[in-house]
Amino acid sequence: MLDLMYAGGWLMVPIIACSIIATAIVIERAWMLRRRRIMPENLIARIWQLHREKLLNEAVIGEIRDGSPLGRMLATGLINRHHSREIMKEAINDTGRHVVAELERFLNTLGTIAAVTPLLGLLGTVFGMIEVFSVIMEAGVGNAGVLAGGISKALVTTAAGLSVAIPALMFHRAFDSKVSRLALDMEDQVLQLVEVLKGEREAAGEIAS
Numbered sequence: 001m002l003d004l005m006y007a008g009g010w011l012m013v014p015i016i017a018c019s020i021i022a023t024a025i026v027i028e029r030a031w032m033l034r035r036r037r038i039m040p041e042n043l044i045a046r047i048w049q050l051h052r053e054k055l056l057n058e059a060v061i062g063e064i065r066d067g068s069p070l071g072r073m074l075a076t077g078l079i080n081r082h083h084s085r086e087i088m089k090e091a092i093n094d095t096g097r098h099v100v101a102e103l104e105r106f107l108n109t110l111g112t113i114a115a116v117t118p119l120l121g122l123l124g125t126v127f128g129m130i131e132v133f134s135v136i137m138e139a140g141v142g143n144a145g146v147l148a149g150g151i152s153k154a155l156v157t158t159a160a161g162l163s164v165a166i167p168a169l170m171f172h173r174a175f176d177s178k179v180s181r182l183a184l185d186m187e188d189q190v191l192q193l194v195e196v197l198k199g200e201r202e203a204a205g206e207i208a209s
Contacts (some may be wrong), residue, residue, distance in 0.1 A: 011124040015160045018113045018120070022168045025106045029175050033103065038182050039070045044189055047074060048196055069099045070186050074193055081197045088197075092190050099186070103179045107172060114169035121161020128154025 047064065050056050056078055065075030076095040080088045132151060 009124060009127065009157065011120055011127070011157050012160060015117055015120050015157065015164060018117050018168075019164045022110060022113045022164060022171075025110045026167075026171045029106060029110075029171075032105075033175060033178055033182070035182070038068060038103070039185060039189065040068050043068070043070060043074065044192055044196075047078070047193065051197065069103065070189060072099055073186060073190050077190060077193050077197065085194065085198055088194060092194070096183070096187070096190070100179065100183050103182060104176075107175055107179070110168055110172045110175070114165050114172055117161040117164040117168070119161070121158040121165075124157020124161070125154040128157070 043064075047056070050060060061075050061078050064071040064078070066072075073092055073095050077088055077092050080091045083091075128151060132154075
């Protein structure tokens with residue numbers, strides 16, 4: 001492995017750095033985007049019960065807000081529950097934009113790595129081919145060792161760049177899709193809360209857990 005790194009030349013350094021960063025982002029996002037962390041089970045039902053028992057004070061709402069991203073959006077609705085539906089929805093939408101932005105944290109970086117690392121590999125290919133043609137110009141085609149070294153550098157950097165870019169792109173697409181699904185599901189939960197608080201749903205059995 002070290003021999004391959006040395007064969008790839010100095011461009012292997014940024015490629016390896018991109019690999020380390022991408023791995024860290026994938027692990028962090030996989031942990032942070034767990035569904036049960038984003039959308040705790042029975043949260044709407046719990047809020048409905050507290051609402052019926054008139055226990056939704058500032059301390060309880062603060063606990064709901066700090067418990068999860070969904071709780072943060074629901075807490076905004078609870079804080080504005082005495083205002084009109086339009087004001088309530090506007091406040092929730094504003095909070096929702098911030099919540100989704102946090103869920104998308106580092107995804108742009110992961111996408112950039114997926115786009116940049118093949119270019120770094122291509123740059124290594126160009127440098128390797130320049131070295132090969134320089135040797136051909138100076139010594140002809142008889143120096144097979146030097147020619148092989150230049151070709152090796154070209155192939156190693158290209159392979160390394162693609163090896164980082166392909167999984168980075170796959171995870172970026174997967175996380176982006178997951179964030180979109182979570183955002184839609186949170187929006188549905190929040191709309192249920194608005195309907196409940198504004199009297200359009202009165203039966204607790206209609207509330208999705």
